[in-house]
Amino acid sequence: MSTGLRGPTNLFGHPTDQLLKDLDSELSQWDSQSEKPVTKISFGHFPLSFSAPSSSGRTLKDVFLKHSISAYLCGHLHSRFGKNLKRHHQLSNHFLSPQKFFQFNVHQNSFESTVNCSSESPPQEFWEWEIGDWRKSRAVRVLAIDRGHVSYVDLDFKSGAEQAIILPTFPLDSRFMQTSSCHHNYECHSVDSSSYETIRALVFSVSPVESVVARVYDSRYGSLVLVIETHMTKHAGENFRGNLYVAPWNYKAFEDTSPNRFWLQIESNDIMGRSTLTELRPFSINGRSFRLSWSWKEFYVMGCQWASLYYPLLWSALCFMFSFLLLPKALLVFQKNMYTYKNFIANKGIVNGVLWILQEVCRVHILWFGWIGYLFYLILFPWFIGQVFTEGANMVYMTYMGWAVETSNGKGKFEFVGSPDILVLVLPHILFVVLPAILVTGALTAERAIYRERVLAFSGKKKDDLDLNSRRPLKNGSHSSTTSNPHLGKRRIRKLLCVFCLAICWKHFMNCRALVKAYDMNPVLHLLGYGLSIPLLLAYAVSETRSAR
Known part of the structure; x- marks a missing residue:
């Protein structure tokens, strides 16, 4: 339709069959041009909960699952309904699955501890992340791709400009960035073990960085106990935007059935003596996801x-x-x-x-x-x-x-x-x-x-x-x-x-x-x-x- 509808009946996105065909074609072209898996990220305005099917009944979700993109970044909601406007999608083979109508928490399926390594095709899944807008919320998202893993950090400029931005890229946040393929890759050893051997983070700072420290806490006994405090060194390389800091660690020591036992925090100090800390984020080295529930408002706009x-x-x-x-x-x-x-x-x-x-x-x-x-x-x-x-x-x-x-x-x-x-x-x-x-x-x-x-x-x-x-x-x-x-x-x-x-x-x-x-x-x-x-x-x-x- 060349002319739009007036509000309030302009709430949904209406992808056409031709648009979905073009999107499918764009995402497919990389499969034949690269021997290694390509990280695919898609951008759109409407969340999938506010995207209508095309005239043939096909949806954006169908295309994204077909190509197992890493993430779909969307807007429209302007973060007015909560901070956890994120949703994990996974292919369901059940025709009458209630998930076609509802999804009651951030993660679609319950965690499966057993992995079938003989299966050649990886799980068809992707993350949907709503982005806050700059005009009203003064929100910015910095996103990074590290060896196929996609991570991000959200910045709120309403409270003032940041002197330093720290984006941990590994280990991944088990709440919003972990996928079932992470668990599959770890258990089946389908990924080079060297990707697990270092803690990694990107640091952007107004002033030169003097030191970066990574800390890992254990919450097994109900309180956070510091188990690792290690200095990170700047990684020398020309293929990095920003400053990549790494620290070696014994990742096998952090294998655990709980996705939120261990927590990571990184601190940056610049030559002006200013310190910047990341929020504590849970991680699971063996790819287990921390099940997070929505509030009622978040469920209303993302889960329905x-x-x-x-x-x-x-x-x-x-x-x-x-x-x-x-x-x-x-x-x-x-x-x-x-x-x-x-x-x-x-x-x-x-x-x-x-x-x-x-x-x-x-x-x-x-x-x-x-x-x-x-x-x-x-x-x-x-x-x-x-x-x-x-x-x-x-x-x-x-x-x-x-x-x-x-x-x-x-x-x-x-x-x-x-x-x-x-x-x-x-x-x-x-x-x-x-x-x-x-x-x-x-x-x-x-x-x-x-x-x-x-x-x-x-x-x-x-x-x-x-x-x-x-x-x-x-x-x-x-x-x-x-x-x-x-x-x-x-x-x-x-x-x-x-x-x-x-x-x-x-x-x-x-x-x-x-x-x-x-x-x-x-x-x-x-x-x-x-x-x-x-x-x-x-x-x-x-x-x-x-x-x-």
């Missing part, structure tokens, strides 16, 4: 595959609401008055209580048909009309499938664009406006049933005295009895439910206001059905349940 989740969430919510309305109606038709407040009091239980509340909604026919009609409207008809493109003044309509745009060849055919981006409009409306509104109307009708029984009990009348078919309010004795009793007249639960109705209407109004501003809508012409249905149904529910009748 929203493109895959959109339709399951949408149809699950719609099916729940249809069941909420249709099941009790069917029971009411075939087993009339089976579930009432009196029955619930006589046989208390969750099922009886839920079905009683649901059937109270069905007894208010206009309200019930209104909700059924509105749900079908959301499925079958356009929600609203707006100017969705950043250029031009064409007005198009939106459904739950996307924005309907006329195809290039015309002839009255339409294609839907902006999916799954529209989930930012569809799911909040379904889950936080429509569903709460239906539940509140159910609660209002149930409260009216309780109130009616209390009025009847207080007035001493039988249920048959209340003419349900006349649709007339209680008069004379009943009304005076109701008003004379202060406990019957207050109806605190109803007042609370009315406050909920106002809150739902306010949220809906703010959503509509944002849509009008975002897509240059006329509220009367372009937003009428979508905008007024919820307030009208809630107003009718409040009006219909105001008295015991």
Whole structure:
């Protein structure tokens, strides 16, 4: 698409089949031009959790796994959701794997201690690392490749410029840089042992460096105990950018089943007497990964595959609401008055209580048909009309499938664009406006049933005295009895439910206001059905349940 979509329905990246083909070709060309494995790193704007599949169903993840790139560097989130916006991807052969929808921590698979060295093909995997932006966060990432291992350090310039930058390149951080291939290479001796024999770090300093010291700590007994403190020497060579410092060590002494037993820290001192320390980072010389959990916000943006989740969430919510309305109606038709407040009091239980509340909604026919009609409207008809493109003044309509745009060849055919981006409009409306509104109307009708029984009990009348078919309010004795009793007249639960109705209407109004501003809508012409249905149904529910009748 040559013209972009306006926000907020521009949340996802949409790679085309041609782009994926070109990317596949670019990554493949190095395989035939080099005898040794080539370290491949890809850059992109959108995280994979916010990248939609192409029209053929292929994804960026498929291409990256095919070539087992080392890392995919992305942005888009601006580090606003946490510092651990990193994710390890690994090929899964399970067709119905839940990882197509969720990944609950930074690492995709559990660690496998046994290694099959007879397998010729290495594991298909890669790291995804989100990068903080410079404009708002003043964040910079320095990345290095050391004998096929990719490592990085993030710098925060909000706290001031760094006098020295230290980037340890080996051993790797077992939290964010270790891969299962590291464990495979170590156990199967498929990598030259010389790559393990030194601690290595790049040092960039404003002033000349006087000394660099590497320290290794053992956390086996619950506290950090210094086990190695060694001076690092500058490596002489012309093929290095910056200053590479190395220190020999007995790496076999640090083999351990725990990925976070040993911790590394490097200190640099310059001729001005200024000292710079790296953060303590765990490492595992035999390639075991330290399983790190996300916070809820990090999981929300990195662990959820929203493109895959959109339709399951949408149809699950719609099916729940249809069941909420249709099941009790069917029971009411075939087993009339089976579930009432009196029955619930006589046989208390969750099922009886839920079905009683649901059937109270069905007894208010206009309200019930209104909700059924509105749900079908959301499925079958356009929600609203707006100017969705950043250029031009064409007005198009939106459904739950996307924005309907006329195809290039015309002839009255339409294609839907902006999916799954529209989930930012569809799911909040379904889950936080429509569903709460239906539940509140159910609660209002149930409260009216309780109130009616209390009025009847207080007035001493039988249920048959209340003419349900006349649709007339209680008069004379009943009304005076109701008003004379202060406990019957207050109806605190109803007042609370009315406050909920106002809150739902306010949220809906703010959503509509944002849509009008975002897509240059006329509220009367372009937003009428979508905008007024919820307030009208809630107003009718409040009006219909105001008295015991």
